[in-house]
Amino acid sequence: MDMLRQPVEGPSVWTGADLEGDRSWTYALSHEQVADLDRALCEVKRRGLDIAEITRADFPLPSLEEDLARLLSELRDGRGFAAVRGFPVDGYALEDVEKMYWGLCTHLGTGVTQNSEAGLIHCVTDGQRRPQMGTRGVGNPGPVGLHIDLADCVALCCVRQAPDDPFSTVASAMHIYNEILCQHPEWLPRLYEGFVWTRRSEQNSDEPPVSNYKVPAYSYAQGVLTCRFNAGWSRTGMQELDQALTGEEEEIFRFIQKVASEHCFRFPLHPGDIAFCNNYTVFHGRAGHDPVEEEERKRLLLRIWMDLENVRPFSDEGLVRYGTIRYGRLGWTASDLISGRYREGHRLRADGVPEASV
DSSP states (O other): OOOOOSOOOSTTOOOHHHHHHOOTTEEEOOHHHHHHHHHHHHHHHHTTOOGGGOOTTTSOOGGGHHHHHHHHHHHHHSSSEEEEEOOOOTTSOHHHHHHHHHHHHTTTOEEEOOSTTOOSSEEESSSTTOOOOTTOOTTOSSOEEEEOOSSSEEEEEEEEOOTTOOOEEEEEHHHHHHHHHHHOGGGHHHHHHOBOOBOTTOSOTTSOSBOSSOBOSEEEETTEEEEOOOHHHHHHHHHHTTOOOOHHHHHHHHHHHHHHHHTOEEEOOOTTOEEEEETTTEEEEEOOOOOOOSGGGSOEEEEEEEEOTTOOOOSSIIIIITTTTOSTTOSOBHHHHHHTGGGGOOOBOTTSOBOTTO
């Protein structure tokens, strides 16, 4: 097992104070760029394209090309976190916002499905638009601890924020690794061994409810460190297997959460804001908010999961990159949905790990 014994260096290592002091991770859309989004939307609507049918070629954004290239570089090789401000949401039907949002994201990566409905866009809400999603609690008013999602990148577009305006949070998984290396290097072998992941009741009937392999919480390949740690998914997976965390594992989980919380960056997410996180380097979460009964006042975010081309090298791409997402109706591309290939099920290796080439 190749293990990094030196501190991670570079822009992916940061604290909340660092992001507070340097706001170059923020991209404010200009009037020209908003106009490009509107023109592209009008064209795909004229052609009658559904979301799954919209490709990058169908959604030209000439005035955004340079900014989106810089944003993608920030996600892959920089901080792993970026935000867009001023995305048009007011005055548009939600279906049109979804098409513009999807069209924008086609310039960054390949969107993949993220729930048992094979949804390419997931409504994060406790309202009527909440999708089927197994036992997941996405959209509930309670606080959401710092965590990673299952694809390469997560994008969260705020359409409507809760009235009490809860803040969002991000933390550097690379900074956390350096703290582990400094204070508890004896934990590294356990983290590199990894943990099982629950599938939150979204697997097919012929698939196990918990991964039959362990996904490394940290792994190292070709000079690049990758994080795949989600305490909730692994803890629940172990419980479903009637396994309990050891005392050391409990310490590890608490320490990661403590460091993440102490060094996170808190920021508002208002209508028209989009937050992007690289799930191999950044944890994200949010504060809780008061429940709202009226549907039209409920918090509503649109979430897209993306694969990013050339995102990084992996010690085992099938295990580390796809081991958390390729089951049931999760992890399929738009072209998989259109062709019907998603009905065949994900291809697996003999050890149950998804095939990286698919």
